[in-house]
Amino acid sequence: MAGPARVVTRRRSRNAARRFVAERGFRRHADTVLYVGLMLGTAITGFSIWRWPHAVPPLAVAPFILLAGLLLRIQRLNHVFALNGLVLTLDAYTQHRPLVVIAAFALLGIMYVVATSRARLGIRGLTGENLLVDLRDRLERTAEIPPLPSGWSAEFAIAAANGEGFAGDFLVTSLPINSSHLEVALVDVSGKGRQAGSRSLHLSGAFSGLLGSVPPETFLTRANDYLLRQRWDEGFATAVHLWLDLDTGRYAVSRAGHPPAAVFRSGTASWLLDSTVPGPLLGVFGGAEFPLAHGELAPGDGLLMYSDGVVESRGRDLIDGLDRMLGVASGILVAGRMGVADGVVAGARSGESDDRAAFFIRRV
Structure with a gap:
């Protein structure tokens, strides 16, 4: 059996190598x-x-500048931009259209800055935007609330500062299979947007990896240790952690700033x-303690x-901000409607100038 296994492995390696070479060759050719x-x-x-100056303006080179800035490597980009710069310089010298040429040179400079920034990240074309979208989607998936047993409902809402796509607030949840112990952590990272x-x-x-993998009473301690190991200059965060027994309604809450x-x-x-x-705060100093607050949710009770x-x-x-938030939440609950998390985020005192997030769970 050992002989055939080695043959199969060798063939797979060769096929993979051929695909890699073919793919790289296609990219170089393109x-x-x-x-x-x-x-x-x-x-x-x-x-x-040059030949038809009144019919063809200098900005006609703009598409070539944009495509080169987005799609070419820096070495080849320099050649294309140098040729564009020569065309614009000759037009400025012969046709005396300084404003139009200055606008074209400004576009060239902007695209060069964009291209060098992308080169540092190793991306070209639209792959950078696709990568950011993928990362944002992954962050949203960590905030997905797992299916809860009958008798419980939960909701989460988040809004980034100034309508941006990324926020400094995030939620992570854990509810292992065949377990009634739900864990939730709402974290606010320093900065915004x-x-x-x-x-x-x-x-x-x-x-997310820590949640459910360490004892609930030590989650914030382990999170603090992890943040300290990153040695970020401004890497502190605040967090609130909830452990909830979905069978009995007993809970424990701990907070870090x-x-x-x-x-x-x-x-x-x-x-x-x-x-x-x-x-x-998480990430400030080691050996910190995070006291637990215990309680129990009876039918109809909720935790925000x-x-x-x-x-x-x-x-x-x-x-005033607390009163405003609780007033909004009470109005929604008294009316018997869902959407407490959405309501308090939408009615936040800070408006759109800060990240806002809320998690609400209720025993029904």
């Missing part, structure tokens, strides 16, 4: 065709600008804020976790 086409197109357009998006992507994967969780008591239609002293962007804003007292 790059060469594109490069030659852009050089010829620029030369022909340059001649047309795209500034914090990369750290959110990094930490969401790490925290995060706003207090709010518990809705259906019997009195009132809210109670977690008064336990929170632990420090949210980020500081929901309740904080410049020039406003935090108490």
Whole structure:
């Protein structure tokens, strides 16, 4: 049996090598065709600008500048841009159209900056945008709430600052198969929008791996240790962690510099804020402790976790933000409607100037 196994492995290796060579050869061929086409197109357009200056404007080279900036490697890009620069310079010298030529040179400079930035990341064309979309989708998948047993409902809402695609807030959840123990962590990374998006992507994967893999009472401690190992200059974060027994309704909440969780008591239609002293920010110093607040959700009760962007804003007292949030949530619950998380995010005091996120779970 050993002999045939080695033969199969060798054949697979050869086939893989052939596919790799063929693919790389095709890419090199396509790059060469594109490069030659852009050089010829620029030369022909340059001649047309010189020959028929009133019919062909200098900005006719703009498509070649855009395509080269998006699709060519830097070495070949320099050749195409140099030829475009020569065409524009000759037009400025012979036709005296400085404003149009300056606009074309500005486009050339902008695309060169874009191309060098993409080259540092090793991407060309639209692969960079596709990569960002894939990363954003992965971040959204970590926030998916697992199917809950009968008698429970949960919802999550998030909005990035200024309508951007990435937020510094994220949610991770864990509900192992054949287990009634749900764990949820809502994390707010320092910064907002795209500034914090990369750290959110990094930490969401790490925290998702920790959640359900370590004892609930040590989750924030392990998360803090992980953040400290990254040695980021501004890599701190706040977090709130929930452990919930879906059979009994018993829960435990711990916080790391995060706003207090709010518990809705259906019997009195009132809210109670977690008064336990929170632990420090994640990623500031080691050996930190994160006290647990214990409780139980009876039928009709609910628990709300949210980020500081929901309740904080410049020039406003935090108490006002809390009252506003709980007032919105109470109105939705009294009306018997769903959408508590969406409601408090939409009615956040900070408006669109900060990231906002909220998670609400209720025992029905």
